[in-house]
Amino acid sequence: MGERNDVVARNGARQNADMAVPRPLIGPHAASPQELKAQLEANRRGKPYLLLRDADGEQVLLPLPSEWRPMTVGRSPDCDVCLAWDAKVSRVHAQLERLGGDWTVEDDGLSRNGTFVNGERLVGRHRLHEGDIIRFGGTEVAFRAPREGVDSTVIGRSVARPVLSEAQRRVLISLCRPYREPGAHVTPATNRQIADDLVLSVEAVKTHLRTLFQRFGVEDLPQNAKRARLVELAFETSAVTPRDLER
Numbered sequence: 001m002g003e004r005n006d007v008v009a010r011n012g013a014r015q016n017a018d019m020a021v022p023r024p025l026i027g028p029h030a031a032s033p034q035e036l037k038a039q040l041e042a043n044r045r046g047k048p049y050l051l052l053r054d055a056d057g058e059q060v061l062l063p064l065p066s067e068w069r070p071m072t073v074g075r076s077p078d079c080d081v082c083l084a085w086d087a088k089v090s091r092v093h094a095q096l097e098r099l100g101g102d103w104t105v106e107d108d109g110l111s112r113n114g115t116f117v118n119g120e121r122l123v124g125r126h127r128l129h130e131g132d133i134i135r136f137g138g139t140e141v142a143f144r145a146p147r148e149g150v151d152s153t154v155i156g157r158s159v160a161r162p163v164l165s166e167a168q169r170r171v172l173i174s175l176c177r178p179y180r181e182p183g184a185h186v187t188p189a190t191n192r193q194i195a196d197d198l199v200l201s202v203e204a205v206k207t208h209l210r211t212l213f214q215r216f217g218v219e220d221l222p223q224n225a226k227r228a229r230l231v232e233l234a235f236e237t238s239a240v241t242p243r244d245l246e247r
Contacts, residue, residue, distance in 0.1 A: 025051055025133065025142045033179040033186055035059045036235040037242060043146040044238075048103055051142040055085035064096070064103060071096040073136055081141075088113050088137030094122075103128045103143065113137050161237035162215040171208040173244045174198055176231050180245035188227040 031039065042049050042061050050062040062081060064071070071080035074093040081096070083089045094107040094115045106125040107115035115122040116135040128134075130145040164172065174194040178186050189197070194205045209227075213219040218229045234240040 025053070025140055031059065031232065033231075033235075036179075036232060039144075040235055040238065040241070042144070043236075046146050048143070048145045050081065051144055052139060064098070068098055083136060083139050086137045086139045089139060090137075093136050099127075103145070105134055111136070161239045164212075164215065164239065168208050168212055168215075169239070170198055171200075171205060172212055172230075172234055173240050175209070175212075175227065176234055176240045177245050179231065179235075180242070188231050 038059065038061060039051070042063070045063075047066065048064045050060075050064065052060050052062070054060050072092055072095055073079055073081040073083065073089075074091050075084050075086065075089045076082070076091040077084060079092060083093070090111040090113070093111040094105055095110070097104050097106065104125050104127050105115065105117065105122065107122050108124060117126050117128075118133055128143045128145070130143070132143045134141045134143060171194060174197045175188050177197065178189055191202050191205045191209070194200070195202045198205075209230075210219075212230060213226055216230055216233045218226050218233070221229055
């Protein structure tokens, strides 16, 4: 963890004014295929971790220690979670601490600009839950708490892996298949590509996709966002794994 924090601290040499608008942590197009795979591997380990983006907008996964010890969050390089690039973060901004089996965040007057959990200003201590979004200064951090040995990771505290028929799962895997190769501009398979891959009609593919959109709760998204979000959720919930994409 110290090595990862060293990288974060080095990135902190870049000033906040030079930063682009930060990418979201959760939501449509929030993560690249490679970032989703890294999240999937972290989820499989079943240990709590923090998800954030550094000064360059790159994804950072910080595992939380299994032993008891408080962890400081702040701009100082001596902090366990160093957010040196964010001028809105105090040198020592807040503290993370495990109480029993739960992780908590506390900002008892330490910070200048406050700490927010799911959009509400923190007063005192807050017990963290899977999917909570913490904001320190201008930096958002997602708390992830996957359960070891459980594949149905809850996403955004509302979407879990649904039960799929074998035919629906084959269509979902085919939709995700382009993501088996790394690339910045990978897009989900088209209906025609899925149809050719599975020897189905395009209409049959459309029918299965409509069901998949409903099962994963993305049917109300704009048409051009549904497919990408479905791929994200397929990986995040382990409905599709990297091994499934290999043939």
